[in-house]
Amino acid sequence: MKNIAILGSTGSIGTQTLEVIKDNPGLLRAFMLTANANAYLLIQQAIEFVPEYAIICDESKYAQVKDALAHLPIKVLAGYNAIKEMVTHADIDIVLTAMVGFAGLEPTINAIKAGKDIALANKETLVVAGEMITSLAKKHNVKILPVDSEHSAIFQCLAGEEDNQIEKIIITASGGPFRGKSTDFLSSVTREQALKHPNWVMGAKITIDSASLMNKGLEVIEAKWLFDLEADQIDVIVHPQSIIHSMVQFADGSIKAQMGLPDMKLPIQYALTYPGRVQNNFKRFSFVDYPNLSFEQPDTDTFRNLQLAYEALNRGGNMPCIINAANEIAVAAFLNNTTGFLAMSDIIETCMQQIVYIEKPSLTDYLNTDKETRIFAQNLIHKTPLKALQS
Ligand SMILES: NC(=O)C1=CN([C@@H]2O[C@H](COP(=O)(O)OP(=O)(O)OC[C@H]3O[C@@H](n4cnc5c(N)ncnc54)[C@H](OP(=O)(O)O)[C@@H]3O)[C@@H](O)[C@H]2O)C=CC1
Ligand SMILES: CC(=O)[C@@H](O)[C@H](O)COP(=O)(O)O
Numbered sequence: 348m349k350n351i352a353i354l355g356s357t358g359s360i361g362t363q364t365l366e367v368i369k370d371n372p373g374l375l376r377a378f379m380l381t382a383n384a385n386a387y388l389l390i391q392q393a394i395e396f397v398p399e400y401a402i403i404c405d406e407s408k409y410a411q412v413k414d415a416l417a418h419l420p421i422k423v424l425a426g427y428n429a430i431k432e433m434v435t436h437a438d439i440d441i442v443l444t445a446m447v448g449f450a451g452l453e454p455t456i457n458a459i460k461a462g463k464d465i466a467l468a469n470k471e472t473l474v475v476a477g478e479m480i481t482s483l484a485k486k487h488n489v490k491i492l493p494v495d496s497e498h499s500a501i502f503q504c505l506a507g508e509e510d511n512q513i514e515k516i517i518i519t520a521s522g523g524p525f526r527g528k529s530t531d532f533l534s535s536v537t538r539e540q541a542l543k544h545p546n547w548v549m550g551a552k553i554t555i556d557s558a559s560l561m562n563k564g565l566e567v568i569e570a571k572w573l574f575d576l577e578a579d580q581i582d583v584i585v586h587p588q589s590i591i592h593s594m595v596q597f598a599d600g601s602i603k604a605q606m607g608l609p610d611m612k613l614p615i616q617y618a619l620t621y622p623g624r625v626q627n628n629f630k631r632f633s634f635v636d637y638p639n640l641s642f643e644q645p646d647t648d649t650f651r652n653l654q655l656a657y658e659a660l661n662r663g664g665n666m667p668c669i670i671n672a673a674n675e676i677a678v679a680a681f682l683n684n685t686t687g688f689l690a691m692s693d694i695i696e697t698c699m700q701q702i703v704y705i706e707k708p709s710l711t712d713y714l715n716t717d718k719e720t721r722i723f724a725q726n727l728i729h730k731t732p733l734k735a736l737q738s
């Protein structure tokens with residue numbers, strides 16, 4: 348039996364992880380559930396799964412959760428620090444990081460230092476501090492098991508290929524809801540349009556990232572650290588059907604692909620049961636239902652974020668941390684209707700130019716860079732009227 352701590356159990360990945368756990372009662376147990384502010388769902392989940400710990404970040408919701416679970420043998424805690432501390436609990440086997448954004452970084456570092464294997468959905472952790480996380484994982488003999496569908500695909504393609512050289516990987520991108528659209532069209536798109544992903548149902552932040560191709564940029568950086576690659580070994584190809592989840596090309600030119608219907612439960616389950624594969628009743632893919640799998644080059648002139656992410660990867664240091672923080676602020680502003688879709692790339696680019704570059708950042712440097720960039724990006728948004736940002 349593996350004890351799983353789910354950081355962000357109330358989100359898209361978190362709820363699907365609980366479905367996987369429910370399907371594998373003798374194998375997996377929800378040991379710890381955490382939410383940011385959704386007390387109602389956290390309470391429902393805790394009543395159903397009876398974890399050892401239920402943690403709510405928002406301290407004002409503590410009494411509500413505590414009272415609702417008083418009749419059950421569940422320890423209820425509140426605050427971000429409680430999450431950071433409790434991920435080190437001796438009985439946890441795997442920490443599944445399904446929190447969104449930079450907030451995933453510190454709990455993941457603490458979990459690795461405590462020797463916990465990480466099922467990593469929170470790609471921002473590796474984007475911000477990939478070098479630090481991967482070297483810590485090595486030092487503490489911890490596995491980083493990818494949950495992100497593309498990285499799980501690559502990880503699955505690499506099973507049994509440990510002695511073989513990777514020539515390159517090919518990460519697939521759906522292209523998002525605005526694939527093929529012009530800059531002119533993008534200048535007036537709304538949050539509602541951007542939130543309509545063609546293939547996946549996900550949290551709001553990653554859905555906007557998919558629409559702007561920033562998700563692919565973050566995934567390129569995530570792949571660099573997970574698979575120890577150079578930037579020029581990482582290609583992106585648009586594949587609108589999201590059936591091939593990604594590919595690996597080996598030294599002899601042979602390409603392996605991992606395929607399946609777009610359903611995150613499969614990569615979640617693979618990470619939690621790794622190295623085993625466990626039977627399930629997920630819907631199966633049929634080739635005859637998809638006679639036209641297609642591929643095209645990403646349009647990086649229109650969707651500039653992918654190019655900005657490659658640039659950040661090549662510059663290294665705290666630059667990926669800068670683009671991550673700028674992007675988090677830009678996406679939140681777009682979701683609040685206080686900035687336009689195209690302005691998100693302008694905000695990121697300006698932050699890349701203006702925030703102090705640090706070649707070899709420490710954890711404190713990352714925390715400071717994140718804070719500084721957020722303030723700077725927020726000011727940019729306040730200073731610029733929405734109309735100007737949309738033009
Ligand atoms: N959704 C998907 O299919 C995929 C997601 N990912 C990655 O997985 C991560 C989670 O994505 P997704 O599930 O879509 O996101 P959601 O927004 O659906 O869920 C986020 C979860 O994190 C919690 N949370 C949010 N902010 C904080 C915070 N500051 N501190 C503590 N907890 C917080 C939320 O709690 P509350 O509900 O209380 O707000 C919720 O439980 C992201 O990094 C994303 O990029 C990767 C691949 C696919
Ligand atoms: C499910 C998953 O892994 C997402 O990251 C997904 O890949 C987003 O789709 P895009 O290819 O549109 O970014």
Ligand SMILES: [Mn+2]
Nearest residue numbers: 495496497566
């Ligand atoms: Mn992905």
